[in-house]
Amino acid sequence: MLSFCEMRRRSYLAAQPRSITPPPEKVPSSVAITGTGTSTSMWTAWTSSPKDQAGNPLPSVNPNSLTTESNPWTVNANDTLDSIDARTEKLKEGPLAWLMKKEFSSKLNTHHVMLKVSPSFMGGRLHNQFVSTACPDPFLGLNGPAPDGCVAVFCSSNSAGTAIQHYHIPVTDLSPAPPRKKNQQCLVLDGSHRGSICNVAKCNIKKNTMDIVIAPSTSINLRFDQICLVEQVRTTT
Secondary structure, eight states: HHHHHHHHHHHHHHHSOOOOOOOOOOOOOGGGTTTEOOOOOHHHHHSOOOOOOOOOOOOOGGGGGGGGOHHHHHOOOHHHHHHHHHHHHHHSSSHHHHHTTTTTHHTTTEEEEEEEOOOOOOOOOTTTTTTEEOOOTTTTTTTTTOTTTTEEEEEEEESTTOEEEEEEEGGGGGGOOOOOOOTTTEEOSSSSTTTTTEEEEEETTTEEEEEEETTTTTEEEEEEEGGEEEOOOOOOO
16 A cells, blocks of 8 residues: 555656746735835835834824914014004003194194103203104194104204204103293193193102192192193294
């Protein structure tokens, strides 16, 4: 029996081809190798679902999500508009809000409003003197209409004797001028006598207060921030 089986095995092998190629190793289709490189399906599978070393999916970044709102170096037009609106509101709420609104227009027809100038304007050149608003319109002087947020004023020049100089000064650089002595005139900006022009009866520079005459025998005490020094227009013939 053994001899018969051996004979059958040899006859079977003799009937097969001489060179038998082993079947190729099965490779997954997503990582198929051709020649010395890999197919694009390998990189497509990697980029579509990247994973870390532990095999967990990594978060993908969408280029469309990188808008200007997330970029701190990009100027937003809305920010610029907001800053302009904020500056405009600041001008309206400054120390000369009453003048910007022309609330006392009837008084400005006959009186110049006296104002102090901030040291930040023109390097402080006008800081030690008062300037006067144009009359009857504090926004229109000999230099023409004042730009938005500015007041048309004039004062005597420090370097040219009694020559008069005209300026357009931003309202943020101006504040009401206080009285300096008795018998000066002031425009009342606050209180029950708001809008009245009264004479100064007594001035206390140290306390920043003064007494103004509201009747022949009656006077009231006000702070400097409640009044503004004015000067009556001189008529010429």
